[in-house]
Amino acid sequence: MSDRQTDALGRLWPAYGLDVPDGPVVPVDLADLFGRRAPVVLEIGSGMGDSTAAMAAADPDRDYLAVEVHTPGIANLLDLVERGGLRNVRVAEGDALSLVKGLPQGVLDAVHIFFPDPWPKTRHHKRRIIQPAHVALLRSRLRPGGTLHCATDWAEYAESMRETLEADPGLVDTYGGFAPRPAHRPVTKFERRAITAGRPVADLIYRRR
Numbered sequence: 001m002s003d004r005q006t007d008a009l010g011r012l013w014p015a016y017g018l019d020v021p022d023g024p025v026v027p028v029d030l031a032d033l034f035g036r037r038a039p040v041v042l043e044i045g046s047g048m049g050d051s052t053a054a055m056a057a058a059d060p061d062r063d064y065l066a067v068e069v070h071t072p073g074i075a076n077l078l079d080l081v082e083r084g085g086l087r088n089v090r091v092a093e094g095d096a097l098s099l100v101k102g103l104p105q106g107v108l109d110a111v112h113i114f115f116p117d118p119w120p121k122t123r124h125h126k127r128r129i130i131q132p133a134h135v136a137l138l139r140s141r142l143r144p145g146g147t148l149h150c151a152t153d154w155a156e157y158a159e160s161m162r163e164t165l166e167a168d169p170g171l172v173d174t175y176g177g178f179a180p181r182p183a184h185r186p187v188t189k190f191e192r193r194a195i196t197a198g199r200p201v202a203d204l205i206y207r208r209r
């Protein structure tokens with residue numbers, strides 16, 4: 001981590017951080033975490049936090065909870081939060097699915113999963129975040145009408161995501177297949193790399209029934 005990230009983590013973690021322990025599920029009270037009752041967006045695998053910080057800054061009436069396992073990314077997001085004077089961001093460190101299990105049903109306004117690890121080898125597909133049981137879990141935490149927004153530059157994963165999301169009985173496709181790229185999703189390093197390499201990026205936006 002850079003000195004700046006180490007400093008940001010040390011100073012800001014107590015106010016903005018949420019530890020997600022391994023082991024038994026710990027209930028999370030979102031109103032308590034954010035100090036207010038507002039619609040909450042969960043961003044899974046926030047990376048360096050660029051999307052979270054930009055979207056939270058542009059959307060102050062919603063709260064953004066980012067979850068990551070990569071500590072330098074968490075520290076970078078905390079630094080962005082401070083520099084942007086953002087009050088509507090909290091950062092969870094740990095496994096996204098453990099965090100989600102600790103949330104009450106129907107509590108999220110949206111779930112964002114941007115460029116999740118593609119796990120390209122067939123024998124590793126079971127590690128993918130988008131698979132039927134995980135989608136059912138995520139959907140259960142969305143409010144009716146709440147959105148699940150995924151983006152990927154991995155064509156085979158995009159198709160697998162579409163099939164998985166289509167097959168979930170509690171989700172409705174907003175765009176009849178792949179969605180047009182929404183302007184509100186910031187371009188991150190992963191997307192720039194994909195564009196340079198000539199890999200098209202797919203957005204999938206589904207709603208809970």
Ligand SMILES: C[S@@+](CC[C@H](N)C(=O)[O-])C[C@H]1O[C@@H](n2cnc3c(N)ncnc32)[C@H](O)[C@@H]1O
Nearest residue numbers: 045046047067068069070095096114115117188
């Ligand atoms: C390919 S990166 C994309 C980062 C970011 N969304 C972006 O678009 O720049 C995938 C991220 O998911 C995180 N991740 C992987 N498994 C995770 C898990 N179980 N819980 C939380 N984050 C996870 C990784 O640490 C990594 O930062």
